[in-house]
Amino acid sequence: MNLVKSALLLAKKDLFSEWKTKQVLVTQIIFASLVIVVFSFAFDPSNNMTKAVIPGIIWVIIVFAGILGLNRSIVSEQRNDTMYALLVAPMEPAGIYLGKFIANFTMIMIVETIAIPFLFLLFDFNMAGSIPYFILIIFVGSFGFVSIGTFLAALAGNSKSSEMLLPLLLFPIASPVLIGVTQATRIVLSDMSKLSSALAWTQMVTSYDVIFFVISLFLIDYVLEV
Amino acid sequence: MSMNLEQEKPLLPDSPLSKSKSAYLPKVLLGSTIITMLTSIYFIFLYAEEEKTMGAAQKIFYFHVSSAWVAFFAFFITCLFSILFLVKRQRIYDTYAYVSAEIGVVFTIIVLTTGPIWAKSAWNTWWVWEPRLITTLILFFLYIAYIMIRQMDGVWDKKARLASVFGIIGFVDVPIVFFAIRWWQTKLHPVVFGEGSDQSGGGIAPSMLAALLISILAFTILYAYLLNKGVTLENLKIKVEQYKEKLRMDIEN
Numbered sequence: 001m002n003l004v005k006s007a008l009l010l011a012k013k014d015l016f017s018e019w020k021t022k023q024v025l026v027t028q029i030i031f032a033s034l035v036i037v038v039f040s041f042a043f044d045p046s047n048n049m050t051k052a053v054i055p056g057i058i059w060v061i062i063v064f065a066g067i068l069g070l071n072r073s074i075v076s077e078q079r080n081d082t083m084y085a086l087l088v089a090p091m092e093p094a095g096i097y098l099g100k101f102i103a104n105f106t107m108i109m110i111v112e113t114i115a116i117p118f119l120f121l122l123f124d125f126n127m128a129g130s131i132p133y134f135i136l137i138i139f140v141g142s143f144g145f146v147s148i149g150t151f152l153a154a155l156a157g158n159s160k161s162s163e164m165l166l167p168l169l170l171f172p173i174a175s176p177v178l179i180g181v182t183q184a185t186r187i188v189l190s191d192m193s194k195l196s197s198a199l200a201w202t203q204m205v206t207s208y209d210v211i212f213f214v215i216s217l218f219l220i221d222y223v224l225e226v
Numbered sequence: 227m228s229m230n231l232e233q234e235k236p237l238l239p240d241s242p243l244s245k246s247k248s249a250y251l252p253k254v255l256l257g258s259t260i261i262t263m264l265t266s267i268y269f270i271f272l273y274a275e276e277e278k279t280m281g282a283a284q285k286i287f288y289f290h291v292s293s294a295w296v297a298f299f300a301f302f303i304t305c306l307f308s309i310l311f312l313v314k315r316q317r318i319y320d321t322y323a324y325v326s327a328e329i330g331v332v333f334t335i336i337v338l339t340t341g342p343i344w345a346k347s348a349w350n351t352w353w354v355w356e357p358r359l360i361t362t363l364i365l366f367f368l369y370i371a372y373i374m375i376r377q378m379d380g381v382w383d384k385k386a387r388l389a390s391v392f393g394i395i396g397f398v399d400v401p402i403v404f405f406a407i408r409w410w411q412t413k414l415h416p417v418v419f420g421e422g423s424d425q426s427g428g429g430i431a432p433s434m435l436a437a438l439l440i441s442i443l444a445f446t447i448l449y450a451y452l453l454n455k456g457v458t459l460e461n462l463k464i465k466v467e468q469y470k471e472k473l474r475m476d477i478e479n
Contacts, residue, residue: 151395155388159378168374169392172367173399176406183410204409208402215398219391222312 003098006091010099014073015106024072025107028065032115035061036122045123054125055185059178061115062142063171066108070149071166073100074157083157084226093224094217101150108142129188133198137188140202141181144209145174151216154223180205252458255451262444269437283347286340288438292445293336294362298400300330300449301365304372305397308390317464318457320386323393325456327372329449334366357408364403368396 018024039057043050077083086096116138120127127134149170156165184201187194270288307323341359342352353359375389 148395152392155375155391158380158384158388159375165371165374165378168367169371172364172371172403173395175364176399176402179406179410204406211398211402212395215395219394222387222391225387 003092003095006089006095007098007102010086010091010096011102011106014099014103018103018107024069025110028068028107028111029114031068032061032065032111033118035064036115036119040122050123051125051190052186054119054123055182055189057119057123058116058138058185059141059182061119062108062112062138063145063174063178065111065115066104066142066145066149067167067170069104069107069111070146070153070170071156071163073104073150074153075162078157083224087224087226093220096224097150097154097216097220100154101147104150105143105146108146109139112138112142125189128190129192130195133188133195134185137181137184137198137202137205140205140209141177141184144177144181144205144212147209147213147216148174148177151212151220151223154220176208177205180208252451252454255447255454259444259448259451262440262447266437266441266444269440274433274437275431283344286344288441289445290337290340290344291438292441293333293340294358295442296445296449297330297333297337297362297365299446300326300333301369301393301397301400303453304330304393308393311386311390312394315383317382317386318461320382320390321457321460321464322453323390324376324386325453325460327369327376327393328456329452331366331369331373333445333449334362334369337362338366357404360407361400361404365400368399372396 036057039053039060043053043057074083077086087093119125149166152169152173153162153166156162156169159165180201184198184205187198187201266288270285274285274288276282276284303326304323307319307326311319311323341362345354346352372389372392375392376385378385378388
């Protein structure tokens with residue numbers, strides 16, 4: 001109870017400061033749009049073949065935009081050594097992790113709700129599959145990516161070059177999620193006849209989410225130690 | 227959270243430096259490494275029959291599989307000692323974890339170089355996106371990331387703590403990566419290669435199996451020897467650091 005309460009408090013603080021500055025969110029959205037523009041150079045949008053790479057593009061956007069925010073969420077606590085203040089505050093490290101996770105997850109969801117329709121619009125993509133399943137998969141995939149990402153951001157935050165270290169730590173660890181969600185997204189967007197396979201992938205990603213969320217909650221005590 | 231509060235703790239006189247153990251173990255390990263290595267070379271090149279389709283190129287299989295085994299085993303040891311370090315907080319466990327990861331990198335590189343050489347002659351391609359290959363590649367990246375954490379600035383116990391956490395997470399991740407990729411690729415590559423040398427994924431000639439087992443044994447003993455030597459070296463480095471620190475304090479006072 002106390003854990004959730006302190007986590008929500010921390011998430012509220014993060015989101016409120018983000019609401020006031022709009023620094024990270026705006027950067028993430030502009031960055032996502034730029035990635036889409038770059039992809040339009042790489043893959044001709046008028047070509048029908050491009051439809052096949054859309055699921056991949058969606059996840060590239062989420063991963064790259066997400067990494068910007070993940071790193072910021074921890075680095076921003078270092079400027080005035082507020083991380084120490086959080087650690088001496090009467091809350092558990094798991095609460096800090098949970099709070100950061102909620103804030104990051106909310107932000108990545110906002111980025112996705114803006115960037116993905118924008119992508120579909122610009123690439124003139126006609127959805128052949130089911131939207132609820134698509135949203136479910138995006139949700140599950142983002143959950144896994146952000147949960148392990150927040151944890152590793154806290155770990156990499158100890159380094160002076162955390163923004164360089166974080167992708168090196170995160171991409172290999174998050175590779176099962178990325179494999180699973182790109183497969184599931186591809187099926188859901190184009191070929192609904194293989195829905196059972198997409199659901200199996202979603203289950204795999206969900207189990208990954210659960211495993212790593214629990215491990216992170218356990219191990220964060222060791223990461224956030226003074 | 228790098229802060230100037232963090233200073234190297236005054237760790238002398240009671241810090242438990244590992245006593246220089248009797249030099250018995252490394253000698254035994256070295257001796258058995260040499261003996262098993264020579265035996266395995268005899269078995270590989272003279273005893274084991276030549277593979278029908280791949281010919282002599284198949285001999286790389288023995289080194290390849292043994293190195294892969296050592297690479298995965300080393301990562302397991304890293305994870306084990308990471309857990310021990312987080313529980314007991316003694317530097318020696320951390321040293322073991324670190325040295326094991328370093329050896330793991332070396333053997334992963336061996337796997338990733340011998341693999342394509344063999345693949346080029348067996349499948350006529352350097353690289354196939356196949357579960358075991360990708361898992362090994364990701365394992366390699368995990369090791370690199372682990373070593374990158376070790377290269378961070380700061381005091382040793384912070385680095386050891388963070389690296390231990392990553393060692394555990396990484397080890398949990400590897401099987402999931404393997405299953406995810408296997409699931410992803412099953413339709414594309416039914417059974418590209420099993421343990422078998424005849425590519426059917428099934429059988430292996432008894433003489434080949436004997437050679438394989440002996441070379442795995444040889445590589446495991448080599449790993450043990452390298453681990454022992456590496457830990458001794460690392461302990462000496464720590465000792466030198468501590469003497470330097472002591473000297474600095476003596477000069478200052």
